[in-house]
Amino acid sequence: MLKVALDEAGKPLAEEREDKLHLTIEAENLDELLEEGSRKFAYAQRGKFGFGNGGLESLSGCYPVTLTDGTQVYRREVVLTRPI
Numbered sequence: 898m899l900k901v902a903l904d905e906a907g908k909p910l911a912e913e914r915e916d917k918l919h920l921t922i923e924a925e926n927l928d929e930l931l932e933e934g935s936r937k938f939a940y941a942q943r944g945k946f947g948f949g950n951g952g953l954e955s956l957s958g959c960y961p962v963t964l965t966d967g968t969q970v971y972r973r974e975v976v977l978t979r980p981i
Contacts, residue, residue, distance in 0.1 A: 899924050899938040902972055905965070911946055918948050918977040923962070927971045930959045939975040952978045 902910040902921040910921035920942060924930050936953060943951050957974035964970060 899929060899935060901942060902962075902970075913946075916979045917954065918943075918946050918951070918979075920946070920975045920977065921972050922975060923970045923972045925968070925970055927959055927961075930971050930973045935973060939977065943977055946977075948977050949980050951980045954978050 899922055902923040904910055912919045920939065922930070922935060922938060922942075924935075929935065936956065939953055939956070943949060954976040955974075959971050959973045962970055962972050
């Protein structure tokens with residue numbers, strides 16, 4: 898299942914820099930991050946972070962992360978732009 902990745906304090910890994918939202922999404926299954934659904938999921942997050950109908954600027958490659966409980970997940974960085 899796709900979700901917004903959280904830091905150790907339980908806060909979303911999302912940061913606004915220069916009118917762009919840098920967001921990290923994650924899934925337990927690598928294929929899920931590579932499918933079109935990850936792009937749609939990223940678009941769905943725009944409103945939750947105040948970016949309304951902004952655009953998707955870039956998607957990074959996927960990388961594995963081992964969480965503190967030993968679970969392995971895969972993450973992907975997404976950059977969203979503010980609407981003009």
